[in-house]
Amino acid sequence: MGRQPCCDKVGLKKGPWTAEEDRKLINCILTNGQCCWRAVPKLSGLLRCGKSCRLRWTNYLRPDLKRGLLSDDEEKMVIELHSRLGNRWSKIASHLPGRTDNEIKNHWNTHIKKKLRRMGIDPMTHKPIPSADELPHQQQQHVGTLVDENKSSDELGLQHSSTTAEMEAEEDSIMTSRFTPTETEAFLCKSPGFCTDEVPMMEPHEMIVPYAVAASSASCAALPSSSCSSVDSSFEPENLQLPFVEWPESIWLWGADDFGGWDSIYDELDGKLGLDPFNQRQRAVLDQESWKFELF
DNA sequence: AAGCTAGACAACCGCAGAGTT
DNA sequence: AAACTCTGCGGTTGTCTAGCT
Numbered sequence: 001m002g003r004q005p006c007c008d009k010v011g012l013k014k015g016p017w018t019a020e021e022d023r024k025l026i027n028c029i030l031t032n033g034q035c036c037w038r039a040v041p042k043l044s045g046l047l048r049c050g051k052s053c054r055l056r057w058t059n060y061l062r063p064d065l066k067r068g069l070l071s072d073d074e075e076k077m078v079i080e081l082h083s084r085l086g087n088r089w090s091k092i093a094s095h096l097p098g099r100t101d102n103e104i105k106n107h108w109n110t111h112i113k114k115k116l117r118r119m120g121i122d123p124m125t126h127k128p129i130p131s132a133d134e135l136p137h138q139q140q141q142h143v144g145t146l147v148d149e150n151k152s153s154d155e156l157g158l159q160h161s162s163t164t165a166e167m168e169a170e171e172d173s174i175m176t177s178r179f180t181p182t183e184t185e186a187f188l189c190k191s192p193g194f195c196t197d198e199v200p201m202m203e204p205h206e207m208i209v210p211y212a213v214a215a216s217s218a219s220c221a222a223l224p225s226s227s228c229s230s231v232d233s234s235f236e237p238e239n240l241q242l243p244f245v246e247w248p249e250s251i252w253l254w255g256a257d258d259f260g261g262w263d264s265i266y267d268e269l270d271g272k273l274g275l276d277p278f279n280q281r282q283r284a285v286l287d288q289e290s291w292k293f294e295l296f
Numbered sequence: 297a298a299g300c301t302a303g304a305c306a307a308c309c310g311c312a313g314a315g316t317t
Numbered sequence: 318a319a320a321c322t323c324t325g326c327g328g329t330t331g332t333c334t335a336g337c338t
Binding site: 298317 | 319320321322323324325326327328329330331332333334335336337338
């Protein structure tokens with residue numbers, strides 16, 4: 001028997017997400033955590049399949065994402081990682097805090113590929129393209145510095161590993177012994193112990209849940225317990241136990257201009273209920289951490 | 297101003313793997 | 318072991334926009 005489609009596609013919306021849909025999705029995840037994605041459309045009232053919701057969240061709405069162009073350091077790192085891992089974008093992304101595989105893949109296809117070709121490097125093999133000898137001398141020198149000092153691709157072992165086992169083994173070693181102390185390593189040192197693969201799944205009780213959202217979570221009860229982590233039905237705002245959440249540093253870089261969803265959620269909540277969406281303790285944490293954007 | 301084009305990036309599609317029943 | 322669900326991944330397509338004619 002073949003695999004069933006992830007969702008019934010009849011009547012489902014496709015294409016770009018609207019601010020309203022973003023709001024619904026964020027509300028849903030704030031309320032229920034990242035529970036079963038298949039249940040998200042029902043919970044949120046969105047006419048989207050769960051897969052689409054997951055993609056929207058992981059690639060765009062997640063609060064720990066960086067926005068904007070990749071920095072020079074990040075770009076260099078992508079090139080180095082790609083030379084070893086090939087098109088394994090998720091693995092590459094796992095070494096770049098706050099960046100998604102999709103973002104890196106897009107950046108590679110639209111920027112880096114062209115840049116490398118202009119420099120006379122084949123973006124797939126990371127070796128000089130045959131006609132490289134026709135390039136100006138300066139460009140060839142630049143190519144060398146971009147990848148690693150003046151070593152050739154062969155010296156660096158830049159060919160893709162031939163077997164999966166080799167690739168895995170190589171991948172393990174990438175961030176440890178094989179790199180010379182380059183800018184890449186320095187960059188990694190600035191991001192200690194952070195990896196998007198290691199971002200912990202947030203459970204509902206760990207999330208900052210605005211009162212109105214939590215209180216409206218009754219709809220959650222209609223679903224099987226396995227697909228929805230419940231919020232205590234006896235919820236009272238004064239009883240809300242909010243943990244101290246260690247927000248990644250990258251959230252400070254989250255461009256307020258790029259996104260209005262969270263703001264609009266808080267606006268909406270304030271407008272409806274006149275309540276503080278965050279309790280004082282959490283707000284104090286945000287103040288303490290020099291929260292960059294004024295959400296309130 | 298209107299039409300066209302290319303670039304950028306958001307979103308979709310199909311598949312594979314892991315886990316569960 | 319087979320059937321099924323869910324999630325993640327990589328390739329591809331669609332949409333939007335800025336710049337050019």
